[in-house]
Amino acid sequence: xxxxxxxxxxxxxxxxxxxxxxxxxxxxxxxxxxxxxxxxxxxxxxxxxxxxxxxxxxxxxxxxxxxxxxxxxxxxxxxxxxxxxxxxxxxxxxxxxxxxxxxxxxxxxxxxxxxxxxxxxxxxxxxxxxxxxxxxxxxxxxxxxxxxxxxxxxxxxxxxxxxxxxxxxxxxxxxxxxxxxxxxxxxxxxxxxxxxxxxxxxxxxxxxxxxxxxxxxxxxxxxxxxxxxxxxxxxxxxxxxxxxxxxxxxxxxxxxxxxxxxxxxxxxxxxxxxxxxxxxxxxxxxxxxxxxxxxxxxxxxxxxxxxxxxxxxxxxxxxxxxxxxxxxxxxxxxxxxxxxxxxxxxxxxxxxxxxxxxxxxxxxxxxxxxxxxxxxxxxxxxxxxxxxxxxxxxxxxxxxxxxxxxxxxxxxxxxxxxxxxxxxxxxxxxxxxxxxxxxxxxxxxxx
Numbered sequence: 290x291x292x293x294x295x296x297x298x299x300x301x302x303x304x305x306x307x308x309x310x311x312x313x314x315x316x317x318x319x320x321x322x323x324x325x326x327x328x329x330x331x332x333x334x335x336x337x338x339x340x341x342x343x344x345x346x347x348x349x350x351x352x353x354x355x356x357x358x359x360x361x362x363x364x365x366x367x368x369x370x371x372x373x374x375x376x377x378x379x380x381x382x383x384x385x386x387x388x389x390x391x392x393x394x395x396x397x398x399x400x401x402x403x404x405x406x407x408x409x410x411x412x413x414x415x416x417x418x419x420x421x422x423x424x425x426x427x428x429x430x431x432x433x434x435x436x437x438x439x440x441x442x443x444x445x446x447x448x449x450x451x452x453x454x455x456x457x458x459x460x461x462x463x464x465x466x467x468x469x470x471x472x473x474x475x476x477x478x479x480x481x482x483x484x485x486x487x488x489x490x491x492x493x494x495x496x497x498x499x500x501x502x503x504x505x506x507x508x509x510x511x512x513x514x515x516x517x518x519x520x521x522x523x524x525x526x527x528x529x530x531x532x533x534x535x536x537x538x539x540x541x542x543x544x545x546x547x548x549x550x551x552x553x554x555x556x557x558x559x560x561x562x563x564x565x566x567x568x569x570x571x572x573x574x575x576x577x578x579x580x581x582x583x584x585x586x587x588x589x590x591x592x593x594x595x596x597x598x599x600x601x602x603x604x605x606x607x608x609x610x611x612x613x614x615x616x617x618x619x620x621x622x623x624x625x626x627x628x629x630x631x632x633x634x635x636x637x638x639x640x641x642x643x644x645x646x647x648x649x650x651x652x653x654x655x656x657x658x659x660x661x662x663x664x665x666x667x668x669x670x671x672x673x674x675x676x677x678x679x680x681x682x683x684x685x686x687x688x689x690x691x692x693x694x695x696x697x698x699x700x701x702x703x704x705x706x707x708x709x710x711x712x713x714x715x716x717x718x719x720x721x722x723x724x725x726x727x728x729x730x731x732x733x734x735x736x
Contacts, residue, residue, distance in 0.1 A: 300330050310370030314358045321353050322364070365446065369489055372433060372442030376490050379435055385444060385486050386432045386633045387479060387500045393425040402426065403450025426450050429478045431486040431498075438632070444486035447478050467578040471508045479504050480512050483520075493518035497615070499633040505612070507577050511585050514614060521613040521626055524592075529576040537573055541594050544569040548620030550595065550627065556604040564607055568624070569594045570617045591617040595627055 304326050313319045325341075328350075332340035341347040353359060376383065391405045405425045412418060431445040471477050479500065487493045496518045500509075502525035513520045527536045550566040570593045577585040590612050597607040611630055617623050 300327065304330065307371050308367040311363060311367035313363055318353065318356065318359060321349060322359075325350050325353060361448070365443075368442060369444065372444055373489055373491070375441040376433060376444075376492075379439075379441060382436060382495055382497060383441065383490075384434050384436065384629060384633060385490075385496050385498045386434060387429070387482055387498060387504060388432075389427055389429045389478070389503070391423075391425055391427055393423055395424070404453060405451065429482055431482045433486070433490070436629075444489050445482040447481060449475075449478075465580070468580040471506070476503075476506055479506055479509050483509060483512055483518070484516065487516055487518050497521055497629065499630060507575075507581065507585060510575075510588055510590065510612075510614070514588065519613070519615055521611060521615065521629060523630060524610045524612045529579075530573050531576075533576055537575065537592055540571060540573055541569060541592060544571050544594075548623065549598075550624055554601075554604070554607070558603070560603070562601060562604075564601065565598045566595045566607065566627075567598050568620060568627075569596075570623045572617075575612075588614075590614055593617055593623050593626055595623075 304323060308319075308323055308326065311319060311322065313322065324346075328340045328342075328346065329335075329337075337350050338347045341350055393405065394402055402424050403426065405423050405427055426448055427450065429447045430443055433441040433444050435441065466474075471480065483498055486498070487496060490496060493516055498513065498518060498520045500520075500522050502523045504522050505524045505526050507528070509520065509522070524537075527538045529535075530537045530540055546567045546569060548568040550568055552564050552566065553561055554564050555561050570591060573590060573592050574587055575590050576582065576587045591614070593609075593611040593613070595607070595609040595611075600606060609627065609630070611626055613626060615622075615626065617626060
């Protein structure tokens with residue numbers, strides 16, 4: 290059953306539920322926003338003109354976004370409320386995944402939108418490095434998911450841009466970053482989203498906030514403990530520990546191997562190999578940076594080191610260093626935290642990151658299809674028919690006449706002699722001594 294304009298009954302019900310918490314200054318703005326969301330839901334991944342299909346709808350969409358009476362908070366209010374409702378209906382612990390995304394746009398004048406970074410563009414004729422400016426917006430979001438991989442929605446978001454970008458290394462030549470208050474840095478976004486997402490869900494003890502090495506911020510550790518929530522961060526800083534005369538690395542160097550974790554890794558060429566991780570963990574008293582010891586107290590945290598045994602061929606050695614306020618007193622608890630962090634990386638591009646098979650028995654891991662299918666039913670029912678056998682999104686093409694065709698549909702050429710079907714993704718298995726459970730395909734960072 291489809292409603293007028295091609296909108297299905299399932300999509301209409303989802304939109305009504307997702308936008309129920311939105312309140313605009315004018316009822317006409319609310320009606321326009323609902324229509325715009327319906328158009329974008331029908332054309333997932335399309336540009337606004339292609340999704341709206343006519344000039345009147347396109348112009349109305351641009352006018353809506355340019356309206357001074359429409360704010361970011363009003364647009365997101367409905368989704369935040371829906372995220373909170375789904376969280377309350379879900380029992381147990383949830384993961385809050387924090388990460389920053391760059392949205393790049395091509396502009397002749399960078400002042401119109403701002404600058405994100407200055408990537409290396411090769412060498413010029415004179416042999417000197419050549420940099421080019423990338424214009425765009427930076428978006429820091431906090432995604433709430435269950436331990437089984439079911440997305441519940443976004444709990445916090447922050448968007449910003451830069452007037453200029455000099456790079457971190459250039460700034461370190463003039464100032465000591467550890468002496469600058471966190472409120473004056475872009476890194477404060479990690480603390481802001483931590484507060485906002487925790488306040489929205491309103492059950493801090495159920496939340497575990499996960500971040501990559503960019504979130505290794507001492508102020509974040511203290512803030513999480515102040516509001517009563519938990520965190521799991523991949524660390525990149527060798528902090529002072531104990532009495533202040535040594536570091537975390539010094540203490541972890543004294544810890545013997547407390548367990549092994551066997552995994553399979555796929556390198557950049559697509560070749561699979563087995564890796565054995567040596568697991569170490571210890572409860573350590575961690576000190577704040579020297580310039581901030583009068584403002585922040587010392588805290589006791591658990592540190593986990595997982596390092597690959599031996600030197601692999603054709604790829605870098607796996608080495609993860611995690612820090613958390615959650616207790617880690619056994620090998621099983623250490624593997625659980627490693628699995629959570631690896632699972633948090635699944636929302637990254639699998640074409641860029643190697644894949645890693647991690648045993649998921651401790652998380653009651655299921656086939657990746659089940660949570661993915663459930664997620665599509667909750668967040669956007671129209672996506673259910675647009676995914677291939679490996680749960681990879683397929684962008685439908687739209688012709689000039691407005692018709693939609695599926696690029697997966699067989700053609701005369703593809704059905705001819707000598708044609709081959711695209712091979713399915715290789716199933717990755719993981720064998721851990723003394724444990725039997727199902728396996729999952731997880732992405733791991735570039736080591």
